[in-house]
Amino acid sequence: METLIQQLINGLVIGSVYALIALGYTMVYGILGLINFAHGDVLMVGALTALQTMMFLMGVAPGMSPVYMLTIALMVAIPVCITLGFLMERLAYRRLRNAPRLAPLITAIGMSFLLQTVAMILWGRNYHTFPQLISTTPMQPIEGVFITPVQVIIIAASAAIMIGLSLLVTRTRIGRAMRATAENHRVASLMGVDTNAVIAFTFVVGAALAAVAGVMYASNYGIAHYGMGFMPGLKAFTAAVLGGIGNLGGAMLGGIMLGLVESFGAGYIEHLTFGFLNSSYQDIFAFIILGLVLIFKPTGLLGERVSDRA
Amino acid sequence: MHTNPSSPLLQLQNLQISYGGIQAVKGIDLDLWAGELVCLIGANGAGKTTTLNAIAGVLPIAGGSILYQGDKVNAVPAHKRLRRGVALVPEGRGIFTRLTVEENLRMGAYTRKDKAGIEADLERVYTMLPRVKERLHQVAGTLSGGEQQMVAIGRALLSRPRLLLLDEPSMGLAPLVVEKIFEVVQSVARDGVTILLVEQNANLALEFAQRGYVMESGKITLTGSGGDLLANPKVREAYLGEVA
Numbered sequence: 429m430e431t432l433i434q435q436l437i438n439g440l441v442i443g444s445v446y447a448l449i450a451l452g453y454t455m456v457y458g459i460l461g462l463i464n465f466a467h468g469d470v471l472m473v474g475a476l477t478a479l480q481t482m483m484f485l486m487g488v489a490p491g492m493s494p495v496y497m498l499t500i501a502l503m504v505a506i507p508v509c510i511t512l513g514f515l516m517e518r519l520a521y522r523r524l525r526n527a528p529r530l531a532p533l534i535t536a537i538g539m540s541f542l543l544q545t546v547a548m549i550l551w552g553r554n555y556h557t558f559p560q561l562i563s564t565t566p567m568q569p570i571e572g573v574f575i576t577p578v579q580v581i582i583i584a585a586s587a588a589i590m591i592g593l594s595l596l597v598t599r600t601r602i603g604r605a606m607r608a609t610a611e612n613h614r615v616a617s618l619m620g621v622d623t624n625a626v627i628a629f630t631f632v633v634g635a636a637l638a639a640v641a642g643v644m645y646a647s648n649y650g651i652a653h654y655g656m657g658f659m660p661g662l663k664a665f666t667a668a669v670l671g672g673i674g675n676l677g678g679a680m681l682g683g684i685m686l687g688l689v690e691s692f693g694a695g696y697i698e699h700l701t702f703g704f705l706n707s708s709y710q711d712i713f714a715f716i717i718l719g720l721v722l723i724f725k726p727t728g729l730l731g732e733r734v735s736d737r738a
Numbered sequence: 739m740h741t742n743p744s745s746p747l748l749q750l751q752n753l754q755i756s757y758g759g760i761q762a763v764k765g766i767d768l769d770l771w772a773g774e775l776v777c778l779i780g781a782n783g784a785g786k787t788t789t790l791n792a793i794a795g796v797l798p799i800a801g802g803s804i805l806y807q808g809d810k811v812n813a814v815p816a817h818k819r820l821r822r823g824v825a826l827v828p829e830g831r832g833i834f835t836r837l838t839v840e841e842n843l844r845m846g847a848y849t850r851k852d853k854a855g856i857e858a859d860l861e862r863v864y865t866m867l868p869r870v871k872e873r874l875h876q877v878a879g880t881l882s883g884g885e886q887q888m889v890a891i892g893r894a895l896l897s898r899p900r901l902l903l904l905d906e907p908s909m910g911l912a913p914l915v916v917e918k919i920f921e922v923v924q925s926v927a928r929d930g931v932t933i934l935l936v937e938q939n940a941n942l943a944l945e946f947a948q949r950g951y952v953m954e955s956g957k958i959t960l961t962g963s964g965g966d967l968l969a970n971p972k973v974r975e976a977y978l979g980e981v982a
Contacts, residue, residue, distance in 0.1 A: 601848070608834050608845050614796050615832035620820035620849035620897065 430572035435695040436688065441579045441648065443687020444586030448641040449664030450671070450679035451593060452634030458610040458674035459630050462521060462532050466539035467638060468661015470509050473543060474639030475558065475646040475656060476551050478505040482559050494561035498643075506639045512543075513635025517628055540658075547654035555653045558646040582644045589640065590680050593633070597676060606630060610674070659711065663690075666718040672731025681729060689713050745808050747772045747932050748793065748901055752802035755788050762788045764956035765802060770901070770934055775927040777935040777943035777964070779977055780953035786936040787829050789953075790903045793934070794826035795819040806901070821849050823900030827907065831890040835879030839870060842878050842889050846896030856896065863892040866922055884915035891922060895931075902926065904935045908942065920946060940977035944968045952977070 449471060456464045478501035485497050516539055524532040562581060566574035597603040609616040609626045617623050645660055646652040667686040671678025694710035705712075721728060748770040755763040763785040770776055778786050791797040793804060795816035803810050811819060825846075834842050843863060847856045864871040867888045873881060878889060887907055894902060904923065908916040916939070924946060927933050937943035944950050944964040952960035952973060960967065967973050 604837070604841055604845060605848065607837055607841075611834045611836055612832060614816075615828060615834070616845075617796060617816040618794060618820060618826050618828065618832070619845045619893070620817045621845075622815075622817050 430570065431695060433570060433573045435691045437573065437575050437579065439688035439691030440684065441582050441687070442691065443684035444583050445641050445644050445648070445660065445683075446664045446667045446687050447680045447683025448586055448589060448637045448644070449660055450667040450683045451590070451676060452637050453665055453668040454671070454673055454676060454679040455606075455630050455634050457668070458676075459606065459627055460521070460525075460532075461529065463536060463665065463673075464516075464521075464539075464631075464634075465533070465536040465661070465665075466516060466543055467634065468657035468659075468664065469540050469543035469547070470512055470635050470638040470657070471642035471645065471660060472547060472652075472654060472657030473512055474505040474509045474642030475652045476547060476556075476654070477508045477639075478502060478643045479556055479558055479646065479652050480551075481505065482561070486559070498561045498647075502640065502643055505643060506636050509635040509639035509642075510632045513631040513638075514628055517631040522624070522627075540661075544654050544657075551654055553654065555651050558650050558652045560647060560650050562647065564650070578647050582648060585640070585644070589637065593637075594676065596633075602626070602629065663711075663714045666714045666721075668728075670717055670721050670728055672728030675728070675730045678728055678730035686714055686717065689717060746770055746805075747807060748934070749805040750789070750793070750802070751805065753789070753792065753799060753804065754801035755785070755792050755797060756800040757788075761800070762956055763792070766953070766956075766958045768951055768958065770932060772900075772932050773930055774949065775923075775933045775935065775947050777937055777940075777947035777950045778953055779937055779940040779943055779950060779967075779973075781977070782938065783955075784953040785956040786953055787905055790826060790905050790934070790936055791828075794824055794828075794903055796826070817849075820897055823898070824903070825894040825897045825899035825901070826903040827887075827890045827894045827905060829905040829909070831883075831886045833878045833881070833886045833890055835877065837878055838875050839878050839881070839889055840874040843870075843893050843896055846893035849897065855898075859896050859898065863895060866925065867892055884911050884919070887911065887915075887919055888922070891919070891926075895926065899931060902931050902933045904933060906936055906938060908937060908939050916942070940973065941968070944973075 449467065452467050453464065456462055481501040481504040482497055485492055485500060520535050520539060521532055524535060560578065563577045566576050568574055597606060605616065605621045605626050608619065609621060609623045613623045663686060664683065667682035668679045670686060671680070671682025690710050690713050693713040694707040697705050697707055697709055746769040750766055750768040752765045752767060753763055754761065754765050766789065778789065780786050788797060792799050795814060799812060803812050806822065806824060834845065837845070843860060847859070850856055869885055870888050870892060873885065878886065881889065891907065907919050907923065911919070920942060923933065923935070935943055935947060944967050947964040950962065950964050950967045951958050952967065960970065960973065
């Protein structure tokens with residue numbers, strides 16, 4: 429029983445992070461039909477920028493409270509990622525807006541390599557210890573079940589961000605313009621929507637979410653390095669496909685579900701395979717899911733679309 | 739922005755438009771004066787839709803010019819033309835099927851900041867289109883073709899256009915629905931909105947329009963008052979299905 433609840437908590441934590449990243453994938457896909465494979469690397473840039481900021485702050489103001497330090501680190505990482513997201517769209521993807529679909533896809537993969545390489549040059553090839561500013565001392569709400577303050581904050585902050593994003597998309601003028609542009613660029617422009625600005629805005633929001641997710645991810649594992657964005661990026665892409673790519677609710681659901689599957693899978697894989705595989709094979713689950721979804725329900729869980737009648 | 743009453747609201751001068759090497763519009767001239775209801779008729783593929791799209795700014799032009807309120811707007815992007823009063827109800831209606839009916843209508847008022855005015859205009863649209871009001875919170879993709887057309891027209895009106903471009907509002911609709919839509923178009927025209935109407939249903943269009951232009955393979959071949967064109971044997975033969 430304790431193990432079950434423990435896996436549930438672990439799954440929610442990592443699932444929340446996947447969900448935040450998946451939202452960035454799905455928003456960009458919704459509006460441009462582009463899988464931005466460099467999205468995971470924006471997460472990495474966010475984490476490493478935050479790391480750099482914290483190192484700097486520890487040098488100049490060693491007595492600073494950890495909460496302030498983390499806040500400042502986020503306030504640096506978010507604008508850096510926003511700028512990065514904006515530039516990616518402006519300099520690369522926008523030029524390929526009318527190109528065959530393969531061209532932007534390959535460009536996105538190239539962008540991913542580019543970001544990783546630049547990060548490797550800037551931060552080296554080593555794993556860096558990511559300062560765990562929020563206590564990672566586990567609390568024991570139930571006998572035998574552990575949760576750290578970092579994990580509590582990750583779940584709470586993710587939930588708040590997802591609610592905020594949902595309100596932005598469903599209730600505001602810019603949100604309406606995003607949905608209109610996602611459905612039809614040309615008609616949206618006929619409504620007076622500057623669709624280029626809306627697309628840029630979408631990239632920027634996705635990048636900001638990735639920055640936050642990067643800091644969460646690194647805080648949870650206590651590690652950061654130039655290649656750290658690859659795996660969560662791929663997992664979040666899987667989550668977006670699982671939920672139904674292009675659908676915001678789907679990305680959230682898919683992220684959480686994937687986190688849970690992975691966590692339970694890692695917890696029980698040894699039993700399931702009679703000791704043949706251990707928990708270090710947990711990555712296997714995401715890709716089994718990706719394969720199954722693509723074969724049996726390519727539209728994903730919530731990917732049903734209203735038919736365009738008449 | 740200025741309005742010069744001694745010049746047309748819209749003027750096309752030797753307008754040329756090409757698609758991937760094929761010239762779809764081969765140098766046309768057209769004048770539209772403030773307050774007029776003018777139709778552009780012609781067979782499928784004559785270049786009518788292409789012309790409207792170019793006027794609205796969603797299609798680049800290859801030559802000539804588009805003058806709106808006396809200013810050359812050739813290079814002005816679509817979203818800025820809307821701000822200056824040019825609204826297009828596109829071919830096939832262009833409804834946002836995943837947005838609700840109300841959200842679709844509000845998209846029409848996207849550039850406006852006058853909240854009270856928007857609410858008042860929404861009410862006017864509801865009075866004009868009672869069918870629409872019953873379905874405000876429904877996703878627009880679930881509407882019938884006629885209802886979608888009404889939403890598309892209502893949405894365009896919410897931008898308070900000076901020039902309304904209508905691309906085949908009767909397409910695919912039952913005669914009774916078409917009648918209803920043309921009643922709406924007429925009442926919009928009476929409110930002083932200048933209208934350029936593209937129609938395949940030439941009979942109907944010429945009946946309502948003050949003037950008409952006939953377009954054939956990218957060129958304007960005839961022009962005159964609605965009545966004259968209706969009486970013209972060439973028009974009757976080519977577009978009204980009569981044998982001369």
